[in-house]
Amino acid sequence: MTSAKTLTGSITRSVAVGGRAMAEALLDLALPSTCAACDEPWGPVCPACDRDLRAGLFDRPRRSMPDPVPIHLPPVASRGPYAGVLRQLVSAYKDDGRRDLRPVLAGLLTESLTVAASGRPVVVVPMPSSREAIRRRGDDPVRDLVSAAAAHMPGSPPVLPVLRPRRRLADQSTLGRRERAANLSGAYAVRGGGAAELQGRMVVLVDDVVTTGATLAEAARVVRAKGGLVVGAATLAATQRRARGGRA
Numbered sequence: 001m002t003s004a005k006t007l008t009g010s011i012t013r014s015v016a017v018g019g020r021a022m023a024e025a026l027l028d029l030a031l032p033s034t035c036a037a038c039d040e041p042w043g044p045v046c047p048a049c050d051r052d053l054r055a056g057l058f059d060r061p062r063r064s065m066p067d068p069v070p071i072h073l074p075p076v077a078s079r080g081p082y083a084g085v086l087r088q089l090v091s092a093y094k095d096d097g098r099r100d101l102r103p104v105l106a107g108l109l110t111e112s113l114t115v116a117a118s119g120r121p122v123v124v125v126p127m128p129s130s131r132e133a134i135r136r137r138g139d140d141p142v143r144d145l146v147s148a149a150a151a152h153m154p155g156s157p158p159v160l161p162v163l164r165p166r167r168r169l170a171d172q173s174t175l176g177r178r179e180r181a182a183n184l185s186g187a188y189a190v191r192g193g194g195a196a197e198l199q200g201r202m203v204v205l206v207d208d209v210v211t212t213g214a215t216l217a218e219a220a221r222v223v224r225a226k227g228g229l230v231v232g233a234a235t236l237a238a239t240q241r242r243a244r245g246g247r248a
Contacts, residue, residue, distance in 0.1 A: 036092040036101055037085045044100040045089065053085040057108070061115040064210055064238030070217035074230045076210050077115040079108045082237035090208055090236060094141050102141075106148035109206070109236050113153055116204045116232035121157070123197070124150045125228075127207040127219060128163045128188070146206045157204075162194030163219055188219055190226045198228035205230060211239040 033043030037053075040046045045053065057080035064078035080086050086108075092098040093105055113124065126146040134140050147159045166189045190198065205219050210233070220230040 033098075033100055036096070036098045037088045044098060045085075045104055049085050053089070056080055056084040056086055061112040061234075064235070066210065066213040070213045072221040072224070073213045073217040074205065074220050074232050075116070076213065076216065076233040076235060076238070077112045078210060078235045078238035079112045080237055082209050082211075082239045086237055093145070094137070094208065097137075099139075099141065099144075102145055102148055105236060106145055106152065109145060109149035109234065110152045112234035112236065113149055113204060113206065116234040117153065117157065118232070119154075120202050120231060121155070122202045122204045122231065124157050124159045125163060125198075125203050125205050125219070125223060126159065126161055127205065127215060128161070128165055130165050142208055145208070149206075160194065160197050162191050162197060163188050163222065164191050188222045190222060195226040198223055198226050201228060202231045203228040205233040207233070207235050209237045209239060210235045 034040060035042055035046035035049050036044050037049040038046060040048075058078070061077045061079050064076050065073070082090070089098075089101055089105060093101040116122075124146060126143045129137075129140050129142055143159075143161055150157055150159050166187055203223055205216050205223070207216060210216060216233045220233070223230050
């Protein structure tokens with residue numbers, strides 16, 4: 001049987017640990033973090049890297065269609081090429097836990113979303129993360145980013161996270177164009193009740209990066225099959241292919 005003294009000591013230690021965690025969280029808020037691109041003690045993006053980021057963007061969100069264009073792929077608006085500082089920030093945000101980058105990236109994604117929506121009364125459907133990725137990261141950074149971006153759009157269109165993976169997918173980054181398409185065929189489904197939310201509504205799909213377009217094309221096919229009218233897609237970045245027929 002646990003003694004009162006032991007129980008009191010355990011509670012005291014728990015409070016102390018919780019107090020330290022809270023203090024560290026408050027310190028993180030009070031002090032600037034390092035730059036996610038260059039590690040200089042100015043965060044989340046230092047002035048020099050912010051200048052490089054802005055210089056590397058397209059002058060405005062532009063249509064970024066892969067070559068060849070997959071069947072079912074809607075027009076895609078991207079804010080910049082997937083290179084340089086933008087690539088570093090996307091990677092740091094998703095895979096290195098740099099969630100303090102969300103306001104920076106959400107501002108850029110809002111611009112792409114606004115162009116893709118083109119003034120129409122749309123709903124926004126984010127691409128789903130795999131269950132494995134959510135467990136590894138502890139959250140769903142792409143969906144959270146999409147929600148933040150949509151909240152700053154004119155009219156703040158609703159975000160409907162209705163897509164779900166049907167099966168485990170191979171790592172897309174290791175696959176070529178045809179392999180990606182085969183990997184994604186039949187990979188997504190609409191969650192229960194999601195079809196009613198999509199029926200007859202204009203939809204903009206959103207992802208962080210477009211490469212071959214296979215992911216967005218498969219998502220568009222599934223949404224259209226459930227009655228959604230996919231009018232466009234938006235991404236932060238577009239991979240620039242080096243040569244026709246090369247891997248992308």
